[in-house]
Amino acid sequence: MMRMIAAEFFKLKRSRMPLWSGLIVLVAAGLGLAVLPVLGDPKIQAEMAKSGGVFAQAVAAGMYQPSWTNYLRIGVQGMSGSWGILTFGLVTAYLFGREFKEGAAKTMLTLPIRREYVVVAKLLVLAVWVFALGLLSVLLTSVATAALGVSGFTWAAVLTSLGETMTAIAPLYLTLPLVAWFAVRGRGYLQPMLYSLGVMMVGNALVQTSASRFFPWNMPLHLVGASWYPVSPSPVVAGSWAVAAGVFAVGVAALMWQIDHADSTG
Amino acid sequence: MGGTGTAEAVIRTVGLTKHFKDVHAVEDLDLTVRRGEVYSFLGRNGAGKSTTIRMMLALVRPTDGYVEILGQRMQPNAVRAFERIGSMVETPGFYGNLTVRENIEMQRDLLGLRRSGWVDEVVEMCDLVEYLPRKAATLSAGNKQRLGLARALIHKPEILILDEPTNGLDPVGIVQIRTILKQLAEERGITIFLSSHILSEVQQLATRIGIIHEGRLLEEIGLDELRATNRAFLELSVSDAKRAAWVLEEKCGVKEYAVREEGGLRVYDGLDRAGELNRALIEAGVEVTGSHVSEENLEDHFVRLTGGMDEEATPAKRIGKRGWLR
Numbered sequence: 001m002m003r004m005i006a007a008e009f010f011k012l013k014r015s016r017m018p019l020w021s022g023l024i025v026l027v028a029a030g031l032g033l034a035v036l037p038v039l040g041d042p043k044i045q046a047e048m049a050k051s052g053g054v055f056a057q058a059v060a061a062g063m064y065q066p067s068w069t070n071y072l073r074i075g076v077q078g079m080s081g082s083w084g085i086l087t088f089g090l091v092t093a094y095l096f097g098r099e100f101k102e103g104a105a106k107t108m109l110t111l112p113i114r115r116e117y118v119v120v121a122k123l124l125v126l127a128v129w130v131f132a133l134g135l136l137s138v139l140l141t142s143v144a145t146a147a148l149g150v151s152g153f154t155w156a157a158v159l160t161s162l163g164e165t166m167t168a169i170a171p172l173y174l175t176l177p178l179v180a181w182f183a184v185r186g187r188g189y190l191q192p193m194l195y196s197l198g199v200m201m202v203g204n205a206l207v208q209t210s211a212s213r214f215f216p217w218n219m220p221l222h223l224v225g226a227s228w229y230p231v232s233p234s235p236v237v238a239g240s241w242a243v244a245a246g247v248f249a250v251g252v253a254a255l256m257w258q259i260d261h262a263d264s265t266g
Numbered sequence: 267m268g269g270t271g272t273a274e275a276v277i278r279t280v281g282l283t284k285h286f287k288d289v290h291a292v293e294d295l296d297l298t299v300r301r302g303e304v305y306s307f308l309g310r311n312g313a314g315k316s317t318t319i320r321m322m323l324a325l326v327r328p329t330d331g332y333v334e335i336l337g338q339r340m341q342p343n344a345v346r347a348f349e350r351i352g353s354m355v356e357t358p359g360f361y362g363n364l365t366v367r368e369n370i371e372m373q374r375d376l377l378g379l380r381r382s383g384w385v386d387e388v389v390e391m392c393d394l395v396e397y398l399p400r401k402a403a404t405l406s407a408g409n410k411q412r413l414g415l416a417r418a419l420i421h422k423p424e425i426l427i428l429d430e431p432t433n434g435l436d437p438v439g440i441v442q443i444r445t446i447l448k449q450l451a452e453e454r455g456i457t458i459f460l461s462s463h464i465l466s467e468v469q470q471l472a473t474r475i476g477i478i479h480e481g482r483l484l485e486e487i488g489l490d491e492l493r494a495t496n497r498a499f500l501e502l503s504v505s506d507a508k509r510a511a512w513v514l515e516e517k518c519g520v521k522e523y524a525v526r527e528e529g530g531l532r533v534y535d536g537l538d539r540a541g542e543l544n545r546a547l548i549e550a551g552v553e554v555t556g557s558h559v560s561e562e563n564l565e566d567h568f569v570r571l572t573g574g575m576d577e578e579a580t581p582a583k584r585i586g587k588r589g590w591l592r
Contacts, residue, residue: 007376014363014401103359107417110323110355111376112348260342264325 004113004121008095017094018129021087025133028083029140032074033148039064066150072161073225075141079134080168080220082200088130088169089196090189092176095122095129096255097183097192105187105264115259119252123177130173134165164224171219174244175199177251184258210234216244273300276425276457277322281331284317284481291317293481294331299459299474304451306472307461308568314481315461316356319429322459323353335425352423356430358414362403366394366413369402370420377421385420391446392416407434415446426450428460432467440464444471465565475564479572489564496562500533500540503556504547507531513550518543530556 012018038044045064048055063070079087099105108118138161146153182192203217213222213234222236277299284292292314299305309315320326322333324340333340338347360369374385389395392412397405405413411431418426431447432440448471450456462468468475475492477484504510507525514520514533520543522534536543537559547554 003376003378007372010368010372010375011361011364013368016363099359102362103357104361105359106320106323106325106353106355107359107373109325109342110348110351110353112345113376114343114345116343261327263327264320 001117001121004117005124008121008125011098012125017091021091021129021133022136024083024087024090025079025137026140028078028087029075029137029144032078033071033141033144036064036071036074037066037148040066066148068145068150068152068154068157069160071145071148071150072138072141072157073164075137076161076165076168076224077220079137079165080172080224082204084169084172084220085200085203085217086193086196087133088172088176089179089192091129091133092126092179093183093189093192093196095126095183096180097186097188100184100187101189109259109264116256119180119255119259122180123252126176126180127173130169130176131166134169135162138162138165168220168224171216171223171241171244174248175216175251177248177255179251181251181254181258184255185262213237213240214243216240216247219244273302275299276301276336277305277427277459278334279318279322279331280334282318282321282328282333283330284314284321284326285329290481292321292328292478295478295481295483297476297483297486299457301457302451302455304447304458304471304473305460306468306475307459307478308463308465308468308475309461309478310463310572313478313572315463315478316429318478319353319355319427319459319461322427323351323355325355349421350424351427352418352421352425353427354411354414354418354429354431357407357433358410358417360402360405360410360413362401365399365401366405367398369413370394370398370416373417373420379421384422388416388419391449392419393442408436408439411435411439411443415443419450422454424457426456426458426460428458430462431460432462432464440467447471465563465568469564477568477571484571492564492567496567497534498537498559498561500537500543501556501558501560502531502533502543502547502554504529504531505553505555509550510547510552513547513552514543517546517550 039048045059048064049059050056058064063073078084099108109115138158141161142158179192179196182195183189185191199217203212203215203221206212206215206218207221212218213236219236219240222234222240275298277297279295279297282292282295283290295314295318297307307315307318317326321328322335322340324333324342324344335344335347336350338344340347361372364372370385370389374381379385389398392415394409394412394416397409397413402410402413411434415428415431418428426447428447432443435443444467447458447460451458460471469489472489474486474488476486502510507529510531511523511525514523514531518536518539520533520536524532524534526532533543540557540559544554544557
């Protein structure tokens with residue numbers, strides 16, 4: 001098992017995908033931080049307050065004021081919303097679809113190693129990867145916030161942001177075995193990316209409904225808010241986590257079945 | 267080199283069948299490979315060779331029947347069997363971002379092998395030394411095949427299963443791979459099962475062949491046995507094959523002959539009357555530009571067994587008992 005895990009990390013050597021995923025995080029953090037000073041403009045805030053709804057609530061709660069807490073929250077929300085679904089989808093598609101895309105699957109599957117170990121090793125690497133992206137997001141947002149000259153830095157704010165980021169990423173990670181299943185089933189990247197796009201769109205459609213917090217892809221929004229919808233309409237409950245755990249279990253089972261039973265003809 | 271009828275069966279397929287919806291890729295295939303054999307699995311494109319090999323390696327699930335290798339039923343997670351099998355299926359895939367050395371080392375580490383002289387020997391044998399620092403993505407097709415073979419050999423397998431190992435190789439590469447495989451079979455006693463449609467290659471390497479056609483195993487035969495059963499024939503190059511056929515049949519009483527695609531004829535009976543046949547043809551106005559006695563080879567045998575050319579395309583040209591030959 002340890003050999004398999006080590007090999008999975010080794011396969012990433014000189015691969016461009018870690019760099020690309022890091023760049024996506026950088027762009028997410030940059031976009032969020034670029035917009036916050038605009039939202040901080042008193043005239044715009046007055047307009048938003050007049051419009052009512054969640055944005056008015058956000059203005060009233062001081063969420064668009066230039067502070068470390070607010071800037072760091074933008075970083076968290078950027079990583080855990082739609083952007084997170086697509087970025088993590090891409091990373092998962094790469095980790096699980098790569099061998100099928102590049103013709104190395106037939107070698108991997110004829111190794112004297114149980115196929116379940118391959119799946120577990122990849123899921124572990126995936127966990128390290130997505131949580132590392134979360135960490136990178138907090139780091140980049142912190143550096144950018146400092147560079148923008150926002151006053152009131154505290155380590156507590158950074159640590160809170162880190163905690164929120166990891167909490168928000170957790171339910172998304174639980175949905176990724178299904179993406180992996182699409183990657184193995186579709187032998188590449190197209191199916192998992194289309195699927196990720198699909199669930200993102202469904203999530204966006206559900207966001208104002210009471211079912212949203214039970215939709216694992218929307219849980220980050222209910223945990224930490226979303227970039228343009230910063231006030232959580234309903235909190236996450238134990239049932240939300242139970243659904244996410246169920247999605248994880250179904251995803252892993254489907255993945256194991258696929259890798260064990262499906263014909264590898266590519 | 268060369269297995270015997272009494273050697274232990276190391277690969278066995280029993281009633282092996284695979285249907286992909288309406289396509290019957292492999293049908294009730296029973297084959298046996300004995301220890302030490304170089305078994306060549308012959309078939310045209312789409313005959314079912316690759317599907318059979320994938321079923322052997324548990325990459326494809328049989329619709330019916332099973333594969334046993336070294337006494338173990340092949341299915342996903344047949345770890346014990348895979349420890350003793352090396353394989354290369356069609357064009358091997360690699361991690362293109364890693365160098366040749368890293369690809370080999372990763373395979374070695376995954377297999378839990380220690381750094382040893384054998385790995386270096388394999389690298390040298392497969393002529394990969396100068397490519398070790400190169401990224402696998404930049405290798406030519408031939409070198410990729412060599413790397414695939416090196417990876418298959420790295421754990422000193424008892425059985426090597428190769429699907430079209432000379433695919434995409436230039437003539438020199440083909441000779442190199444053949445030399446390596448011969449060496450492995452002769453010096454290390456490795457049992458080799460390889461699929462191919464390059465008959466000249468097979469003839470120089472195999473000790474036994476299995477011919478598959480439209481998913482069914484038509485024949486399993488030792489190469490020595492095949493040589494013994496191959497018939498001699500008189501090869502005639504003529505100006506008018508149709509007229510020549512008529513002359514041979516009507517004037518000379520020849521019953522077994524075949525018209526060749528290129529316009530010649532092969533006469534299987536009356537070889538001792540070559541002079542008489544020549545004369546009869548010339549007298550009938552058929553120009554004979556060449557005449558020699560030869561023997562059937564594997565290609566002839568294969569073509570005859572699998573039905574030769576597409577008969578529907580050239581029905582008017584089919585003459586005599588033995589039909590068309592390429």
